[in-house]
Amino acid sequence: MIFNKNKFSIVSPAIMGICNVTKDSFSDGGKNYKTSDALKSIKGMIEEGAQIIDIGAESTKPGSDPISYKEEIRKLSPILKKLPKDQFLISIDSSKIETQEFALENGVHIINDVFGGSNDLFQLTKKFKNGLVLMHTPALPKIMQSKVNSYKNVVSDIKKIFQTTLKTVDKYKIPHSKIWFDPGIGFGKNLSQNVEIMQNIQQFKIKKCGVLLGASRKSWISGIDKSDVNNRLGGSIASALYCYKKGVNMFRVHDVKETHQTLRVYKKLCLM
Numbered sequence: 001m002i003f004n005k006n007k008f009s010i011v012s013p014a015i016m017g018i019c020n021v022t023k024d025s026f027s028d029g030g031k032n033y034k035t036s037d038a039l040k041s042i043k044g045m046i047e048e049g050a051q052i053i054d055i056g057a058e059s060t061k062p063g064s065d066p067i068s069y070k071e072e073i074r075k076l077s078p079i080l081k082k083l084p085k086d087q088f089l090i091s092i093d094s095s096k097i098e099t100q101e102f103a104l105e106n107g108v109h110i111i112n113d114v115f116g117g118s119n120d121l122f123q124l125t126k127k128f129k130n131g132l133v134l135m136h137t138p139a140l141p142k143i144m145q146s147k148v149n150s151y152k153n154v155v156s157d158i159k160k161i162f163q164t165t166l167k168t169v170d171k172y173k174i175p176h177s178k179i180w181f182d183p184g185i186g187f188g189k190n191l192s193q194n195v196e197i198m199q200n201i202q203q204f205k206i207k208k209c210g211v212l213l214g215a216s217r218k219s220w221i222s223g224i225d226k227s228d229v230n231n232r233l234g235g236s237i238a239s240a241l242y243c244y245k246k247g248v249n250m251f252r253v254h255d256v257k258e259t260h261q262t263l264r265v266y267k268k269l270c271l272m
Helices: 035-048 069-082 097-105 119-128 154-170 191-199 233-245 256-271
Strands: 014-020 052-056 089-093 110-113 131-135 179-182 210-213 250-253
Touching: 014 035, 014 256, 035 052, 035 069, 035 256, 052 069, 052 110, 069 097, 089 097, 089 131, 097 110, 097 119, 110 119, 119 131, 119 154, 131 154, 154 179, 154 191, 191 233, 210 233, 233 250, 233 256, 250 256
Parallel strands: 014 052, 014 250, 052 089, 089 110, 110 131, 131 179, 179 210, 210 250
Antiparallel strands: none
């Protein structure tokens, strides 16, 4: 498939490695804040098996404050200038149309929008032929956890939103093979809702669109075993393996090497 002038073949299960160039992200805040550290981290994740690198310049953890698009672009610009655009897929995690357009103009292949996209983004996608990750979030990160009681049924409510979104996307003639729906684990959901979403995640496989799971290191794991953010590898891998068995084909993770190995070995065992 062509993603913004470059041809890539995505092999399932695909690993999307997380590179947050922020100071306040819940897991890796500050780790990749310097451009040199971000580039080193990206190189390492590609070597460990990531097919896509998702770069974010704004924290969207519960309670976080937004930053301006100018600040996002200031952080992303030196990284994008140094990354090759023909060797691996680059995704930008941003919901701001100015940042999204800047990223696409600078060769980015996928836009990851936590607010599920917009007509302006879909218009850009029609132009640049990029991929889309469209996530569900019920409200801004600052207040999203106050919305956990707003669902009648968390799975069917989110599915309806995705179905409506896809009807809008279809007006722009964007191939379904370039779209992934992400139900937004931890974004305006409590533990039981997060678990219910993963238990029924196959329901978000709409037409020929893909499904992305972003459950890595999130606090839902501590709701089960009281672990801190640096001790959630087991829970992260368990959710990835469980959801892979249910048809998820892309995984946004912090621990690329371990997740890639787990899914690769499991896939091999199933074939033997």
